[in-house]
Amino acid sequence: MAETVTPAAQDDTPPPTSTRRERTGWYFYDWANSAFQTTVITVFLGPFLTSVAKIAAGCELGASDCTGYVYPLGIKVAAGSYYPYLISLSVLLTVFVLPVIGAIADRSLHKKRLLAGAAFTGAGATMGMLFVTGDRYLLGGALFMVANISFGAAIVVYNSFLPQLGGPDERDAISSRGWALGYLGGGLLLALNLVAVQSFDNGTPERTLDLARWSIVSAGLWWAAFTLVPLRWLREHPTAAALAAGGRGNVLTDGFRQLGRTLREVKAYPLTLFFLLAFLVYNDGIQTVITLASVYGTEELRLGQSTLIVTILLVQFLAFGGALGLGALAGRIGAWKTVLLSLVLWTAVIVAAFRLPAEAPLPFMVLGAGIGLVLGGSQALSRSLFSQLIPAGKEGEYYGFYEISDKGTSWLGPAAFGLVFQLTSSYRVGLVSLLIFFVVGFLLLLAVPMRRAIVAAGNTPPRVL
Known part of the structure; x- marks a missing residue:
């Protein structure tokens, strides 16, 4: 059906232009929100909430x-x-929330206000973890839900700026720079938390839990403070629909109506949907590794929190170079081929992780280095690839669908991981289930005819794919 769509009117649209200041402001939101992804999701929150839940279950702390x-x-x-x-x-919950946020963003003349509202709500909930003490696992769970959904909502609005910051041949580089700066920012805050843990941890479980709590709070403060940079430097890029409405009507109800129309019309872009399916599958595996790595390290490999932080810190700084390196490789061989290569490397990572010995910090750190080299590039290039497949004026809505399976909101991988643990009491066995996500995701992405998919969406393909 996509072959019958003739979006010729969009072909004459000149490539978007943006200033260096504006692009830098956009990069800085990656710097701001990566503190949540790194310090909270990847390192501290899993072990922290697991410990609080164990206290509530009557277990002795530690x-x-x-x-x-x-x-x-x-x-x-x-x-x-x-x-x-x-x-x-x-x-x-995000299945219902994020596409609506995207539709509202596409109808709004003030996307930066939406970005601010979502980011500050998430940061506030993260700082609220200060009050998760004793056995308050329900409070911790509720705050995490608010923070994680707000995090995803802010990313939807943030990503919707990408197609408006550069043309088809520029987006891989723009997206890669954003991811790279994000890993640098997340790594810097994590380094500061590492210093705090090493300096103040006296080895007691109570002190370790307190330091984890304060580290989580610091990520909320970081997220809120650095969000002020993109809010000041980004320019509004209202869509044609938003300009036509001219601020009249109710953005919320108009957003719901627009989402309904998009859901009815999306079948006209089956290749875009097929790419999204491939991304959902392989990104599920990536996000599960990121989200549960610290739990796997503490509970299965019996590694200390300092080892985990050093490893994740290593991942962060290597991912900075990895994102830029794979972005440069994409400029030579194309983003599609580069992402396929990264999925082969991810499969090797899972096999190596399954074979890691317990209580052995060095092999865990070496594996972390391997993850860092492929992590940033696979995510940054997936984001820019998807930007080529979005019909003009619907960036927010389509990135709403995209974000459902991105940034820690995937559900099949963690559900499989949790279920296998409940059945076997072994995180190592649960890790094996993740292989299928990378293998099937690779095959699905390989089957996407990218150039034809981009043309069918009414966009101009980049020179190399």
Whole structure:
């Protein structure tokens, strides 16, 4: 059906232009929000909420072999599965929230206000973790849900600026620079938290939990403070629909109506949907590795928190170079081929992680270095590839669908991981289930005719794919 779509009117649209200041402002939101992804999601929150849930289950703080249960809303849940299940629940809510946020962004003359509202809500919820003490696992879970959904909503609005910052041949480089700066910012805050942990941790479980709590709070402060930079330097790029409305009407109700029209019309772009399916599958695997790496390290490999922080810090700084390096490679062989190569490397990472010995910090750090080299590039180039497949004027809505499976909101991987743990009490066995996400995702992405898909969406393909 896509072959019958003739978006010739869009072909005459000149490539978007932006200033260096504006692009730098856009990069800085990656710097701001990466603190949440790195310090909170990747390192501290999993072990922190798992420990709080274990306290609520009657376990002694610091006991790694306790298999107690908690009962949120009367449902029996293993304390070790509480955090993975929270991640899965958050995506069920984002399925409804994020596309609506995107539709509202496309109809709004003030996208920066939407970015501010979502970012500051998420940052506030993150800082609220200060009050998650004792056995308050329900409060911690609720704050995480608010923060994670707000995080995704802000990313939807943020990503919708990308197609308006550069032409088809520029977006891979723009997206890669944003990811690279994000890893640098996230790594810097993590380094500061590492210094705090090393300086003030006296080895008691109580002190370790307190330091984790304050590290999470610091990420909320970082996120809020640096969001002020893009809010000042970015320019509004209202869509044709927003300009036609001229601020009249209700943006919320108009956004819902526009989303309904898009859902009815999206079948005209089956190749865009096919790419989104491929991304959903392989990104599910990537996000599960990122989100549950710290839990795997503490609970299965019995590594200390300092080892985990050093490893994730290593990942962050290598990912800075990896994002720029794969971005440069994409400029030579194309983003599509580069992402396919990264998925082969991700498969090797999973196999290596399964074979890691317990209580061995060095092999874990070496594996982290490998992850860092492929992580940033695979994510940055997936984002820019998708920007080529979006019909003009619907960037927010389509990035709403995209974000459902991005940035920690994937659900199949964490659900499988949590279920396998509940059945086997082994995180190592759960890790094996992630291989299928990378293999199937690779095959699906390989089957996407990218150049034809870009033309069918009414866009001009880049020189190399």
